[in-house]
Amino acid sequence: MARVKTPKQKVALVTGASRGIGRAIALRLARDGALVVVHYGRNQKAARAAVREIEKKGGRAFPVQADLSSLEGVGALFGETDKGLRELTGSRKLDILVNNAGVGLGGSIHETTEAEFDELVAVNLKAPFFIVQQALPRLRDGGRIINISSGTSRMAFPEEIAYAMTKAALNSITFSLAKELGPRGITVNVVAPGIIDTDFQADWFKDPQAREFAASVAALGRLGLPEDIADVVGFLASADARWVTGALINASGGSMAG
Numbered sequence: 001m002a003r004v005k006t007p008k009q010k011v012a013l014v015t016g017a018s019r020g021i022g023r024a025i026a027l028r029l030a031r032d033g034a035l036v037v038v039h040y041g042r043n044q045k046a047a048r049a050a051v052r053e054i055e056k057k058g059g060r061a062f063p064v065q066a067d068l069s070s071l072e073g074v075g076a077l078f079g080e081t082d083k084g085l086r087e088l089t090g091s092r093k094l095d096i097l098v099n100n101a102g103v104g105l106g107g108s109i110h111e112t113t114e115a116e117f118d119e120l121v122a123v124n125l126k127a128p129f130f131i132v133q134q135a136l137p138r139l140r141d142g143g144r145i146i147n148i149s150s151g152t153s154r155m156a157f158p159e160e161i162a163y164a165m166t167k168a169a170l171n172s173i174t175f176s177l178a179k180e181l182g183p184r185g186i187t188v189n190v191v192a193p194g195i196i197d198t199d200f201q202a203d204w205f206k207d208p209q210a211r212e213f214a215a216s217v218a219a220l221g222r223l224g225l226p227e228d229i230a231d232v233v234g235f236l237a238s239a240d241a242r243w244v245t246g247a248l249i250n251a252s253g254g255s256m257a258g
Contacts (some may be wrong), residue, residue, distance in 0.1 A: 009060070011094050012237070013037040013081060015068065015131065016101030018046035020198035021148065024226035025098055026050055028234045030059030034096060035088065037081050038063045041101065062088070068101055068127040069119060078134050094138045096237045099128040099170075100148040106160045117162050124166035129173060142185040144237045147174050148229070149192045151252045167192075171248055178246030187245035189236050194252025196224040219254025228253070 012029045016022040018040035027050070030036045036054060038061050040047035047063040054061040062084045066077035082092040102124045105116045128147060139145070152160060153167035174190040181188055195214040215223050232251045235241055 009089075010034045010096060011037070011085060011089065012096035012098065013039065013094055013135070014098040014100055015039040015077075015127075016041070017098075018043045018050055018063075021193065021196060021226045021229050022098075022100040023050050024230035025100060025233045026061065027054060027057075028227070028230040029096065029098075029237060030054040030061055031057065032234055032238065033059075034237075035059075035085075036061040037084065039077060039081075039101065040065055041067055060088070068131075069122045071126075071130060074127060074130045074134060077131070078138075082138075092138050093140050094135060094143065095140050096144045096146070097132065097135045097139065098146045098148065098233060098237075099131060101127065102148070102167075104160065104163050107162070108158055109161050112162050120162050120166050124163070125169050125173075128170060132173075132177065136181075139186060143187075144241075145174075145177065145181070145186060145188040146233050146236050147171075147188075147190040148233075149174075149190045149248070151192050151194045151250070151255055153192060154248075154250070174248070175246050182245065187236070187241065189241075189244060189247045189249065191229060191232050191236070191249045191251050193229050194218060194224050194255035196226060196229065198226055217255045218252065222253070224251070224253055 012034040014022055014026045014036060017026040017038040026036045026038050038047050038050050040063060044065065051061045051063050064077060064080040067073040085092050103119060105120055107116065132145060147170050149170050150167040152164035153171055157164045171190050174188050178188040215221060229251055232249055
């Protein structure tokens, strides 16, 4: 990677950015002018494709692989991110952190195994907590932290109880961080998507009736798209959202509104 001096360009780290919502967020932030670190867990091909699309549209990005199910993986994330940023910018500083990576394991309290529970907590809760911890020395004052939660965190959802629990905890982390980081001018917000048309829901959406039902629960009468969430994140990452912090944004198209 050739080093290019662009001191005014913002730098964004997006976890889980190779596919779905994360990919759409990476593309949106790149379109808004940020240099984007595209994190991925396993799908290198998809991550490289996301980087190529960003570059094709005139943006700048590079991929970083890390398994976020362990603290070692969180350390690897920042080790590789620091390396790439120093080559490109001469600094390891960040302006925007988007905690999007997550796993979803459906199951009621009767069905959820200890292994599934531990994986959900490790990736959906423990990883974002320690990613923020390691990001804070790197994050510039006036920066942005945006966590991607779920609509299930705000309702009774016994079908995926452990998943919903981890996302509700992510909401709580957001509120506490917003108060702590306010003196640095860093805003911290959380976005709660509804049902989004991604490969995350691919098995369910093989059934046309399931797709129809998913669209029917939204007040706006359609499935959500990754870009619907990415545009909300784009706003929260912008200067226009300078007075928004500690907020939970319900980006569900009015799902379960009544």
